[in-house]
Amino acid sequence: MESIGVLMACPMNSYLEQQLDKRFKLYRFWTVPDKSSFLASHKDSIQAVVGNAGAGADAELIEALPKLEIVASFSVGLDKIDLAKCKEKGIRVTNTPDVLTEDVADLAIGLMLAVLRKLCESDRYVRSGKWKKGDYVLTTKFTGKKVGIIGLGRIGMAIAKRAEAFSCPISYYTRTEKPDIKYKYYPSVVELAAHCDILVVACPLTKETHHIINREVIDALGPKGVLINIGRGPHVDEPELVSALVERRLGGAGLDVFENEPYVPEELFGLDNVVLLPHVGSGTVETRQAMADLVIGNLEAHFQKKPLLTPVV
Amino acid sequence: MESIGVLMACPMNPYLEQELDKRFTLHRFWKVPDKSTFLTSHSNSIRAVVGNASAGADSQMIEALPKLEIVASFSVGLDKIDLAKCKEKGIRVTNTPDVLTEDVADLAIGLMLAVLRKLCESDRYVRSGKWKIGNYSLTTKFTGKRVGIIGLGRIGMAIAKRAEAFSCPISYHSRTEKPEIKYKYYPSVVELAANCDILVVACSLTEETRHIINRKVIDALGAKGVLINIGRGPHVDEPELVSALVERRLGGAGLDVFEHEPEVPEELFGLDNVVLLPHVGSGTVETRKAMADLVLGNLEAHFLKKPLLTPVV
Numbered sequence: 042m043e044s045i046g047v048l049m050a051c052p053m054n055s056y057l058e059q060q061l062d063k064r065f066k067l068y069r070f071w072t073v074p075d076k077s078s079f080l081a082s083h084k085d086s087i088q089a090v091v092g093n094a095g096a097g098a099d100a101e102l103i104e105a106l107p108k109l110e111i112v113a114s115f116s117v118g119l120d121k122i123d124l125a126k127c128k129e130k131g132i133r134v135t136n137t138p139d140v141l142t143e144d145v146a147d148l149a150i151g152l153m154l155a156v157l158r159k160l161c162e163s164d165r166y167v168r169s170g171k172w173k174k175g176d177y178v179l180t181t182k183f184t185g186k187k188v189g190i191i192g193l194g195r196i197g198m199a200i201a202k203r204a205e206a207f208s209c210p211i212s213y214y215t216r217t218e219k220p221d222i223k224y225k226y227y228p229s230v231v232e233l234a235a236h237c238d239i240l241v242v243a244c245p246l247t248k249e250t251h252h253i254i255n256r257e258v259i260d261a262l263g264p265k266g267v268l269i270n271i272g273r274g275p276h277v278d279e280p281e282l283v284s285a286l287v288e289r290r291l292g293g294a295g296l297d298v299f300e301n302e303p304y305v306p307e308e309l310f311g312l313d314n315v316v317l318l319p320h321v322g323s324g325t326v327e328t329r330q331a332m333a334d335l336v337i338g339n340l341e342a343h344f345q346k347k348p349l350l351t352p353v354v
Numbered sequence: 355m356e357s358i359g360v361l362m363a364c365p366m367n368p369y370l371e372q373e374l375d376k377r378f379t380l381h382r383f384w385k386v387p388d389k390s391t392f393l394t395s396h397s398n399s400i401r402a403v404v405g406n407a408s409a410g411a412d413s414q415m416i417e418a419l420p421k422l423e424i425v426a427s428f429s430v431g432l433d434k435i436d437l438a439k440c441k442e443k444g445i446r447v448t449n450t451p452d453v454l455t456e457d458v459a460d461l462a463i464g465l466m467l468a469v470l471r472k473l474c475e476s477d478r479y480v481r482s483g484k485w486k487i488g489n490y491s492l493t494t495k496f497t498g499k500r501v502g503i504i505g506l507g508r509i510g511m512a513i514a515k516r517a518e519a520f521s522c523p524i525s526y527h528s529r530t531e532k533p534e535i536k537y538k539y540y541p542s543v544v545e546l547a548a549n550c551d552i553l554v555v556a557c558s559l560t561e562e563t564r565h566i567i568n569r570k571v572i573d574a575l576g577a578k579g580v581l582i583n584i585g586r587g588p589h590v591d592e593p594e595l596v597s598a599l600v601e602r603r604l605g606g607a608g609l610d611v612f613e614h615e616p617e618v619p620e621e622l623f624g625l626d627n628v629v630l631l632p633h634v635g636s637g638t639v640e641t642r643k644a645m646a647d648l649v650l651g652n653l654e655a656h657f658l659k660k661p662l663l664t665p666v667v
Contacts, residue, residue, distance in 0.1 A: 143497035147520060151473050151496075154464035158638070160631065161474040167630040168623045172616040182638040183464075184456035206519030207460065303485040310481045317480040318473065325471070325495040 042344050046086035048106070050096035053115050057333035061091065064337070070096075080105040089113065089340055094273070094320065095302070097121030103130065111343045113336045116323075117141060117196075119353060120246040120273055127354050134354040135339040138195060140331035141323035146199035148322050149271045152295025153204075153239055155316040156267050157183045162313045184208050189237030191230060191253065192244025193219060196271070200241055212237055215244070230254075234261035239269060246273035254278065259285045267293040271322050274300040283308050286315060297322050355657050359399035361419075363409035366428050370646035374404065377650070383409075393418040402426065402653055407586070407633065408615065410434030416443065424656045426649045429636075430454055430509075432666060433559040433586055440667050447667040448652040451508060453644035454636035459512035461635050462584045465608025466517075466552055468629040469580050470496045475626045497521050502550030504543060504566065505557025506532060509584070513554055525550055528557070543567075547574035552582060559586035567591065572598045580606040584635050587613040596621050599628060610635050 047065040049058065061067045068087065073079040080102075087106050090098045093115040100123045103109060111133040112122055119136055127134050155161055159180045166177050188209040190197045201211045201224060212225040214233040219226070227233040230253055234240050240262050244250055254268065254277040262268060268291065270277055279300045285291035286309065293314035299305050302320055309315050323332065338350045360378040362371065374380045381400065386392040393415070400419050403411045406428040413436045416422060424446040425435055432449055440447050468474055472493045479490050501522040503510045514524045514537060525538040527546040532539070540546040543566055547553050553575050557563055567581065567590040575581060581604065583590055592613045598604035599622065606627035612618050615633055622628050636645065651663045 143521070144495055147467060147496045148471060151464070151467035151471055154460060154467065155473050155477075158461060158464055158634070160464050160468050160629065161477045163631045163634055164468075164474045164629050165478075167618055167632050172618065172632040176616075177632045177634055177637065179637050179639045179642055180634070182457055182640040183460045203519045206516045208456070303489075305480055305485065316473065316477050318476045319480050319485040319490045321471070321476055321490055321493070324490065324492050326492045327495040329492055 042341070045088050045344060046083065046108075047089040047091060047340070048083075048087045050090060050092040050098070053091075053093045053095070054329055054333050056330060057091070057115065057336060060333065060337050061340075064341070065089070077105075084108065089343075091115060091336060091340075092121055094118055094121065098127070099123050100126050103127065103132065111135070111340065113339045115332055115336050118245060118273060120275075124354055132354070133343060133349060133352060135336070135349055135351050136353050137323075137332040137335045138351055140335060141328050142195045142199050144325050144328045145196050145271055145322040146203055148297060148318070149196075149200045149241055149243070149269055149295075150203045152269050152271070152297065152316055152318070153186075153188075153241075153267070154183055156269075156293045156295040156314065157181045157186070157239075159313065161316055185210075186238040187212065187236065189213065189227070189233040189240045190224075191215075191233065191240070191242050192272070193222065193224075194243070194245075197241075197243040200243060209239075230258050231261045234258045234266065237262075238265065239267045241269040242272040242276045244272060244276075246275055251275050252278045254282065256281045256285075259291050262291060264290055265292045267291075267295065269295045271297050274298045274302060279306065286312055355654075358401050358657060359396060359421075360402040360404060360653070361396075361400045363403060363405040363411070366404075366406045366408075367642055367646050369643060370404070370428065370649060373646065373650050374653075377654070378402070390418075397421070402656075404428060404649060404653075405434055407431055407434065411440070412436050413439050416440065416445065424448070424653065426652050428645055428649050431559060431586060433588075437667055445667070446656060446662060446665060448649070448662055448664050449666050450636075450645040450648045451664055453648060454641050455508045455512050457638050457641045458509050458584055458635040459516055461610060461631070462509075462513045462554055462556070462582055462608075463516045465582050465584070465610065465629055465631070466499075466501075466554075466580070467496055469582070469606045469608040469627065470494045470499070470552075472626065474629055498523075499551040500525065500549065502526065502540070502546040502553045503537075504528075504546065504553070504555050505585070506535065506537075507556070507558075510554075510556040513556060522552075543571050544574045547571045547579065550575075551578065552580045554582040555585040555589045557585060557589075559588055564588050565591045567595065569594045569598075572604050575604060577603060578605045580604075580608065582608045584610045587611045587615060592619065599625055 045065045048068045090112045098112045114136045117138045184207045188204045190213045193213045283306045295316045297318040361381045403425045411425045427449045430451045497520045501517045503526045506526045596619045608629045610631040
């Protein structure tokens with residue numbers, strides 16, 4: 042398979058890069074100085090694209106690669122891939138579900154605890170020597186807080202399971218109510234926000250869910266409410282979120298994703314009621330290895346004409 | 355009851371102080387310039403002492419207060435009270451169990467997540483602008499890690515319940531095995547440490563459990579192991595812990611307590627595998643109010659000759 046051209050959209054994992062290099066003819070798109078020339082000269086040899094949360098395969102890239110057969114994403118999110126175009130052209134698409142569910146759910150709970158109990162702030166307090174002058178302020182109890190989840194897929198359900206162990210009543214919003222689920226359903230995000238203490242974004246990013254967290258939702262969540270985003274930056278109207286936090290109209294936020302990563306609004310840096318993480322949701326050694334193996338496994342299956350492991354399209 | 359003298363050992367909670375002031379003749383021990391003279395001149399009026407995790411009623415103080423009838427601790431830990439002496443003199447002792455169990459258990463899980471997923475370090479990384487230069491390093495998955503708990507009382511059980519939601523196999527050590535408990539029992543702390551990934555101190559501090567975490571236990575926990583201390587600083591041989599962390603013989607630590615609070619060994623400040631908190635285990639608005647009400651309730655019950663709410667002795 043060493044003659045098969047695979048285009049890697051951006052740096053994402055050294056092990057994956059190494060393995061792709063061994064098995065295929067790997068092109069590292071980020072090292073190419075003139076991307077359009079490159080695509081023009083290599084359009085007949087590239088049969089696969091490997092993308093991730095940062096970069097994938099948009100309509101332009103797909104059109105430029107007539108021999109493209111498969112897009113394998115090193116992520117579960119598919120928002121960087123033009124799925125409609127892939128369907129139209131019969132291009133297969135795979136992602137990395139399940140293997141990262143637990144890590145992302147763990148991080149969501151970690152963010153809740155870190156925001157409510159001000160873990161990062163207290164750790165800073167100790168390291169700065171301030172504890173010698175006085176005790177840290179009182180924070181807010183996490184156990185028993187009402188947790189509202191937008192999107193009750195694999196990740197949403199894993200978050201719910203964990204939060205239940207802390208006696209958190211769970212409610213959710215999804216496009217359609219799930220009758221087999223025992224949690225309370227709200228038919229709109231605003232109503233969910235009005236009835237919970239901690240609102241978690243755990244749905245895919247699509248045209249419909251872009252800015253699903255807007256001014257109205259933030260107002261409903263209110264000055265005692267906390268927003269947790271482990272989805273995608275564009276789920277949130279970021280300028281609205283920032284002003285709500287700065288003006289204390291929103292109680293707090295735990296954010297792993299931002300609209301223009303790696304740029305994070307600097308107005309947030311001075312706040313003690315936010316926790317800001319550099320998109321580390323699935324960022325553990327164990328999980329990235331499993332994700333990489335899934336990408337490689339899907340590509341091998343495809344080129345060996347075997348069933349794909351985790352096909353989306 | 356305004357004529358009853360109550361001695362508050364140290365500042366602990368403004369609401370509690372206020373309420374004690376209203377109902378009793380409150381003496382603030384930390385404001386007294388000459389403590390022995392004070393005790394001599396007030397030896398006949400002080401009938402109650404209110405202590406906490408930092409200061410309580412040792413043998414010397416008890417001897418100096420012949421009219422002492424009750425010691426009410428604003429904590430569940432009793433290590434600052436000479437219980438034997440209280441028993442001997444018929445002095446009642448109360449603490450604040452149950453109301454703080456959830457907060458302390460929440461914090462233990464928060465520390466586990468913060469250490470394994472490097473939450474505080476990643477938050478620092480974002481705020482320092484480093485994310486613009488490159489992604490944060492990969493961390494370690496929390497779900498499925500083996501959690502070993504020393505002391506399976508209210509707090510230990512609450513930690514186990516939460517960790518189980520993350521599919522963590524639970525094992526424990528206590529003075530005697532608990533036959534009704536489904537978790538795996540180890541007859542020694544060293545064996546527990548050798549067979550878990552995360553070791554949590556959740557037992558009371560007594561003469562027997564002082565330095566229960568020693569060099570041998572730290573060696574058994576090892577270079578990939580993590581220690582979580584939400585008990586008391588003296589549970590751990592701190593210099594041994596510090597050198598193990600600095601020399602990377604121990605994988606990491608999440609510490610809410612230290613041998614000489616508020617002093618924290620500065621060698622820890624430069625490490626990225628530790629989380630250091632200023633003894634905030636029960637430090638939420640909700641819980642400290644509940645603890646204060648329990649102290650007040652116990653004192654009132656005693657002086658009204660009613661049954662104590664949460665007696666220990």
